[in-house]
Amino acid sequence: MSDAVIFIAFFGGGFILRFIAATVVFCWLLPAGDRCPHCDAPTLWVKSRVWKLLAPRLRTSWCPECGWEGMLRHGPLTPPPATSADAPPQAKPAERRGG
Numbered sequence: 001m002s003d004a005v006i007f008i009a010f011f012g013g014g015f016i017l018r019f020i021a022a023t024v025v026f027c028w029l030l031p032a033g034d035r036c037p038h039c040d041a042p043t044l045w046v047k048s049r050v051w052k053l054l055a056p057r058l059r060t061s062w063c064p065e066c067g068w069e070g071m072l073r074h075g076p077l078t079p080p081p082a083t084s085a086d087a088p089p090q091a092k093p094a095e096r097r098g099g
Helices: 003-029 049-054
Strands: 058-062 069-073
Touching: none
Parallel strands: none
Antiparallel strands: 058 069
């Protein structure tokens, strides 16, 4: 084997292994769930066909509070806030009859 082939295989393989290791560490550092890493507010899921094909285990997200946009891992979702229609009706206080 020539020295050039060994050199290219060694340094090319090292570059590819570094790329794979950096990708694994980067994915491991991403938070799971739908909370913004900057302000901890719930984010919105922005569906993208390209990212779904390239990185199916990640989701593209956007935070309406601070404007952050980026990738998050799939995880537990924040429950939606209770609205007045979902809340149980509150009893009215008893009216006193004047006297």
